[in-house]
Amino acid sequence: MLHSPAYMHIPDGYLSPIISLVLFLLTLPFWYRGVQRLRQMVNARSVPLIALLAAFSFVIMMFNVPLPGGTTGHAVGGALAAIILGPEIASIAISIALIIQALFFGDGGILAIGANCFNMAVVLPYVSYAIYRWLSAKSPITSRRRLVGAALGGWVGLTTAAFFAGVEFGIQPFLFHTANGTPLYAPYPLSVSVPVMVVPHALVASIVEAVITVLVVAYLQRTNQPLLELVEKPELVAEASRPRRLRWLYVVLAVAIVAVPLGLLAPGTAWGEWNSQQLASRGLSTIPQGLAQLENLWNAPLSGYNLPSLGNSNAGYILSAVVGIIVVAVVAWLFTTLLVARKPNTSGKSN
Amino acid sequence: MSATSETKPVKKRQGVIEHTLSDISHTLEQSIFAEDIARQRGLLQSIDPRVKVLSMVALLIAVGLSRSLAVIIGLYLLTLVLARVSAVPMSFFIKRVWLFMPFFTGIIALPALFITPGPTLVQLPLGLMITRTGAMTALFLLLRVSTSVSLAILLVLTTPWNSVLKALGVLHVPDVFVLILGMTYRYIYLLLHTVNDMFLSRKSRVMGRLSGAEERRLIAASAGTLLGKSLHLSGEVYLAMQSRGFRGYPRTMDTFKMRALDWACLIGMLLVTGIAIWLGSQGTQ
Numbered sequence: 001m002l003h004s005p006a007y008m009h010i011p012d013g014y015l016s017p018i019i020s021l022v023l024f025l026l027t028l029p030f031w032y033r034g035v036q037r038l039r040q041m042v043n044a045r046s047v048p049l050i051a052l053l054a055a056f057s058f059v060i061m062m063f064n065v066p067l068p069g070g071t072t073g074h075a076v077g078g079a080l081a082a083i084i085l086g087p088e089i090a091s092i093a094i095s096i097a098l099i100i101q102a103l104f105f106g107d108g109g110i111l112a113i114g115a116n117c118f119n120m121a122v123v124l125p126y127v128s129y130a131i132y133r134w135l136s137a138k139s140p141i142t143s144r145r146r147l148v149g150a151a152l153g154g155w156v157g158l159t160t161a162a163f164f165a166g167v168e169f170g171i172q173p174f175l176f177h178t179a180n181g182t183p184l185y186a187p188y189p190l191s192v193s194v195p196v197m198v199v200p201h202a203l204v205a206s207i208v209e210a211v212i213t214v215l216v217v218a219y220l221q222r223t224n225q226p227l228l229e230l231v232e233k234p235e236l237v238a239e240a241s242r243p244r245r246l247r248w249l250y251v252v253l254a255v256a257i258v259a260v261p262l263g264l265l266a267p268g269t270a271w272g273e274w275n276s277q278q279l280a281s282r283g284l285s286t287i288p289q290g291l292a293q294l295e296n297l298w299n300a301p302l303s304g305y306n307l308p309s310l311g312n313s314n315a316g317y318i319l320s321a322v323v324g325i326i327v328v329a330v331v332a333w334l335f336t337t338l339l340v341a342r343k344p345n346t347s348g349k350s351n
Numbered sequence: 352m353s354a355t356s357e358t359k360p361v362k363k364r365q366g367v368i369e370h371t372l373s374d375i376s377h378t379l380e381q382s383i384f385a386e387d388i389a390r391q392r393g394l395l396q397s398i399d400p401r402v403k404v405l406s407m408v409a410l411l412i413a414v415g416l417s418r419s420l421a422v423i424i425g426l427y428l429l430t431l432v433l434a435r436v437s438a439v440p441m442s443f444f445i446k447r448v449w450l451f452m453p454f455f456t457g458i459i460a461l462p463a464l465f466i467t468p469g470p471t472l473v474q475l476p477l478g479l480m481i482t483r484t485g486a487m488t489a490l491f492l493l494l495r496v497s498t499s500v501s502l503a504i505l506l507v508l509t510t511p512w513n514s515v516l517k518a519l520g521v522l523h524v525p526d527v528f529v530l531i532l533g534m535t536y537r538y539i540y541l542l543l544h545t546v547n548d549m550f551l552s553r554k555s556r557v558m559g560r561l562s563g564a565e566e567r568r569l570i571a572a573s574a575g576t577l578l579g580k581s582l583h584l585s586g587e588v589y590l591a592m593q594s595r596g597f598r599g600y601p602r603t604m605d606t607f608k609m610r611a612l613d614w615a616c617l618i619g620m621l622l623v624t625g626i627a628i629w630l631g632s633q634g635t636q
Contacts, residue, residue, distance in 0.1 A: 011456070012503075013495030017415035045589045047527065047597075051534035052585035058535070059542045060574055062378065064370040066566045072367060077574075084578065096535050102503075104382065104512060104536070110503055111411050173488075178418060180469070180484065185495075187463040187488040215571030216578070224579050 008076065008158075008165060008205070009101065010116055012109030014186045015168060016176045023168070024114025027095070030122045034092035041089070050089070054096035057081055061097065065208045073208035076120055078161075079128035079154035080213045084220075086231040087129040094121035115168060119161045128157030128213075141228050142221050147214050154213035158206040159198060166190075166197030367566045368550045368557075375543050382540075388508045393437035395509035399613040400518035406620035407506045408522065413624045414498045417631030420487070423494045426627060430501040437509050447504060448497045456496045460489040512536060517607070530601040538584075545580065549573055 015023075038046040060077035067073065081090035095117045101107035108116045135149030170190030173183035186193065220227050389396065395403065410426060417423050434444045469484030506515065516533045520526070553569065561569065 011496050012411060012415065012499030013456075013492060017412055020415075045585070047531060047601075048534065048588035048592060049582075049585040051531050052538055052581040052588065054531070054535040055538035055542050056578055056581040058539050059546055059577065062371060062374050062543075062546075063570055063574060064367045064374070065570055066367050066563045068563055072370065080574075080578075096531060100532065100536055100539065103515065104385075104507055105378070106500060106503060106507075109499055110408070111415055111499070178487075182469075182484045182487040182491070183463075183467070184418060184488075184491055187460070187467060187485075187492065192466075211567060212571065212574065215567060216575045219568075219571050219575040220578075224575065227579060227582070 008116075008120060008162065008201075009098075009108035010112045010119075010165065010168070012111050014109075014172070015112055015115055016172060016185050017111050019168065019172070019175075020109075020111045020114050022114075023118045027114055027118045027122055030088075030091050030126075031095065034088040037086065037088040038092065050092055050096070053081070053085065053089070053093040054100070057093050057097035058100060060212075061101075063212070065212050067204070067207060067211065071204065073204055075154075075205075075209045075212040076124060076158060076161075077209075077212065078120055078124035079132070079150065079157045079209055080216050082125035082129040082157075083132050083150060083153070083213065083217060084227055084230055087125040090125040090129075091121045094125065115165075119165050119168075123164050124157045124161040127160045128153035131156055141225050146221070146228075147218055150217040151210040151214040154210035155202075155206045158209040159202045162197045162201035162206070163194060166194035169193040169197065366561060367570060368554050368561075371570075372547065372550050372554070375547050379540070379543060382512075385508050386511060388439055389511045391438040393439075393509065395433060395437035395505065397612065398616050399607055399609055400510050400514040401521040401607055402609075402613050402617045402620070403506055403510055404515065404518040405521055405617065406624075407502050409621060409624040410502055410627070411499055413627040413631060414495055414502070416628055417495075419631050419633065420490055420494060422627050422631040423491075423498055426623075427494065427498040427501060429623070430498065430505055433505055434501075437505070439505070439508050444501070444504070444508075448501050456493055460492045463489045463492070526601050534588075538581075541584075542577065542581065546573065546577060549576070 038050060057077055060080070061074055063075065064072045065075055076094070078090065078094050081093055084090075085093065098108060098116050098121060099113055102110050102113050102116070130153075132146070132149040132153040135152060136143065136146040139145040167190065169186040169188065170193035172185040173187055173189055176184045178184065188196070217228065410429075414423055414426055417426075431441075431444075435441065464481045464485040465479055467482050467485035467488055469482035471480045472483040472486050473481040475481065510518075513533060516529050516536070519529050519532075550573070
């Protein structure tokens with residue numbers, strides 16, 4: 001079609017329905033994550049917000065971007081969406097734009113929706129965002145480092161997406177062919193399909209993606225900085241959703257702690273944690289000398305989860321578990337307080 | 352579709368603004384055309400959208416799974432018959448598939464004719480030869496792509512878009528998701544009009560040609576402005592929805608009713624699909 005960026009929109013017929021299904025299933029957890037994040041951020045507002053953002057993603061794919069040298073191309077806009085909305089929400093917005101393209105405009109196949117969403121709505125935004133954040137970490141909103149991050153994020157993100165598409169094409173002839181070796185879907189092996197997808201994208205489409213991302217970020221730096229801070233603003237995250245999620249975790253933890261003594265009822269040693277005598281009883285007659293020497297090198301403070309002073313080994317086991325949990329909890333608490341205490345320091349006190 | 356022929360003043364190189372404008376008008380034109388056909392009287396137009404959506408997905412899977420070229424050709428002929436009885440202009444239906452789509456796929460399939468190892472089918476000069484397996488694999492790809500595209504086009508051309516979306520419920524697509532798809536579709540047109548206005552107003556103030564760098568800056572500024580507008584609009588739309596009683600989840604009215612013809616069509620299509628999948632798994636040619 002007229003407005004598809006190179007051949008990133010995979011039509012039906014290139015991939016086996018089975019691979020399409022697998023890629024769809026791989027995309028599902030990312031959609032779930034996106035919906036969770038949306039609920040956290042805006043809750044009821046999310047419906048119109050995501051609709052408008054998806055419409056924006058669709059329209060941005062129609063923009064012609066001129067490259068130095070005279071060629072023009074279309075961007076996916078995935079890197080830009082990820083930088084402004086975060087990869088989770090960008091993933092949802094781009095997916096919806098892709099689904100509408102497939103359903104109503106014949107860009108990309110319908111069974112291939114999973115594959116197209118995986119490449120352009122998962123790989124592209126997550127990779128771009130990781131690179132952008134890595135390069136622009138802790139830099140001010142107007143910093144040039146953010147521009148470098150945006151450009152590189154767009155380029156690497158789309159090139160990686162093209163690589164994935166190449167791999168998806170390349171495994172088809174290997175997995176699906178008739179008895180006489182006729183490939184049923186995309187006909188080329190990995191050695192052809194990967195370079196054919198990656199090289200042209202790296203030279204044109206990914207550069208278009210980089211150009212549009214860096215120019216829009218630069219434009220927003222000059223004119224609309226709050227848009228660039230959207231992801232990092234903590235006040236957008238609804239406070240209410242936080243403790244509930246933690247409480248759920250505590251329930252799981254409590255169940256686990258209560259269930260642990262059940263292990264006492266089971267006979268035998270934990271699999272793989274045998275000492276040399278137990279190894280011998282399992283038919284391993286010769287123990288390597290090095291292992292035999294090392295065996296007594298390290299004794300854990302509560303070795304075998306038993307306190308020597310306590311006669312009853314079961315009571316000792318439970319006590320060890322309680323001590324273990326307390327130690328882990330204290331370490332985790334120390335970690336979080338240290339990390340949280342840092343933040344007000346940078347903005348509040350002037351040291 | 353001849354949207355590009357309408358831009359009269361022929362220059363050596365079309366500017367980015369003109370290019371984007373013509374793409375936008377092409378998209379608008381395409382959907383108006385589809386809505387036009389969806390309102391005509393025909394067999395597919397009179398069938399419950401849920402039956403159409405289910406049948407299309409089932410047939411797509413049959414086309415996708417088939418290991419037999421004959422089955423794929425049979426299903427393609429079926430789409431032609433269905434288009435014929437549903438007031439879809441034949442020349443458009445065939446051209447849309449065979450002129451635009453395999454342009455791409457054709458270029459991709461071409462080298463496969465020569466490089467797929469197998470017994471020689473045709474010996475060409477310069478030491479080139481078309482292998483039998485190469486020809487088969489190219490045919491598989493071309494026919495599968497065009498039949499799948501024909502099926503998808505048939506659904507969209509004979510069903511108004513809001514009915515397509517509502518019918519997605521039978522595939523267990525959640526209501527909220529259908530609502531979002533519908534709103535997105537609606538706002539795509541609003542944003543397209545906005546961009547159209549932005550570019551037209553800019554074009555009316557430009558004398559001569561813009562340089563590449565200026566064009567890039569213009570495109571980026573438009574994209575940035577559009578993003579700001581979209582976010583702002585989403586806030587307003589939310590307030591409008593809230594004032595009309597929206598509480599974060601949609602309520603849909605189920606207005607579809609299955610009639611005898613719908614049941615007959617559903618059973619017929621599922622039978623065809625079943626037979627196609629069975630035949631397709633048997634044959635290797």
